[in-house]
Amino acid sequence: MSYVIRTYRGGDEEGIVTAWQESLPYDPIDIEVFRSKVLLDSNFDPEGAIVAVNDDNQVIGFTLALVRRLPMYKDDLEPENGWITVFFVHPDYRRQGIGSKMFQQAKEFIHSKGRKYIFFASYAPNYFLPGIDEQVYPEGYRFLLKQGFIKLYSPVAMDRSLLDFAIPEEVKQLKERREKEGFKITHAEDRHLYELVEFANTVFNPDWGRAIREGILRGLSLDQIFVTEKDGKIVGFCLYGGYDGIQERFGPFGVDPSMQGLGLGKILLNQCLFEMRAKGLHGVWFLWTSENDAAGHLYKKTGFKVTRKFHVMRFSF
Incomplete structure (x- = not known):
């Protein structure tokens, strides 16, 4: 032909x-x-x-x-x-x-x-997509290898049904302890926006700041964004519905590295899922994370299941 x-x-x-x-x-x-x-x-x-x-x-x-x-x-x-x-x-x-x-x-x-x-x-x-899905496109993966691309790492997508979701009692108690220590977990307000976008840009990835900014410009409600503050400073956040207006899509989501280990991510994630369920959403998903880092373990403990795996590939001239 x-x-x-x-x-x-x-x-x-x-x-x-x-x-x-x-x-x-x-x-x-x-x-x-x-x-x-x-x-x-x-x-x-x-x-x-x-x-x-x-x-x-x-x-x-x-x-x-x-x-x-x-x-x-x-x-x-x-x-x-x-x-x-x-x-x-x-x-x-x-x-x-x-x-x-x-x-x-x-x-x-x-x-x-x-x-x-x-x-x-x-x-x-x-x-x-984050990379090539070898399971559903094996020919595509082999083609990239033949073209001289090498595999760098393999993020995963995860999904969770919300039909059986409820905040565990241990998370409720953890939230109470952190609030007594001065942490404040709220919906985002206009006063947070500049600091939140800069926090996402500089602590994590500029694409996260863009997702927040453009999501709000497209009509994302501030009630769909959650922030954690300590001493008037943002130390964590998460949201849903920010990417392309897809309500069941979770993220971005991050806690300041200096504050990790306190369970703030667990509190944010559970609070967000609870409010998604309260709005009638039946499921939640996101497109990529590392399966074996702290975030991946948190998602699994919260009931998420790996649904796809991708390979990020690179070619060098």
Whole structure:
């Protein structure tokens, strides 16, 4: 079968989305998601959007390569890094070298921008998955290895039903003890917002600060954000519904490292899940964490189950 590899053109959108749905059945998107996460991404460059089409001009493959043109935080353009956030070839057109040719063009695009590394797919803000899911896309994982990518680490996604959720008595007692010690756990208020975004940006990750800021701009209620204060200073927070307005999606979530070990994360998490259940939500999920760090253990103890595992991959020029 003959095909052409070219860069994105206006009018490709519906074809890309249709081929995406047929090629990545466990991670479909619609045109609205494509518009917001691809076309309106401040780092989108048509030269990095590689499209494969057949003789009938139907899209049969797509690879999206990105480099920063707008910093996530302050002036950091991550000058060594580029990303490929998604790639696919339609099942009817695989094993013809289409993926390899798209990747070659994507690599050339990123290399031409002076980058040393390509990550799949730990890009912020508009990633689709943290990395490759080997279980559901084994061919994709083998393809990345063949392309010279190495596995760096393997975060997991977790889910929990809220139908049986109740705050354990031990957590209620822990909260009382911490409140007596001067910790205050409340919903966020306008007075918290600047400090909260800066706390998320500097203590954790600028993508977390962005998620808070953009979530609120899209209508996220401050009642969905929880903060922990000590001596008038924010030392922890969590929220739900902040990513893309999906109410059952939890996070971001963090406690100042200097305050870890006091159970503040446990209190925040349980309080948040309780209020999600009180609003009628039947489930909660998040897309990635380390399975074996403190947060991963906390989630498991709170009833979360691993639902997917991803590999963050990197290519070096």
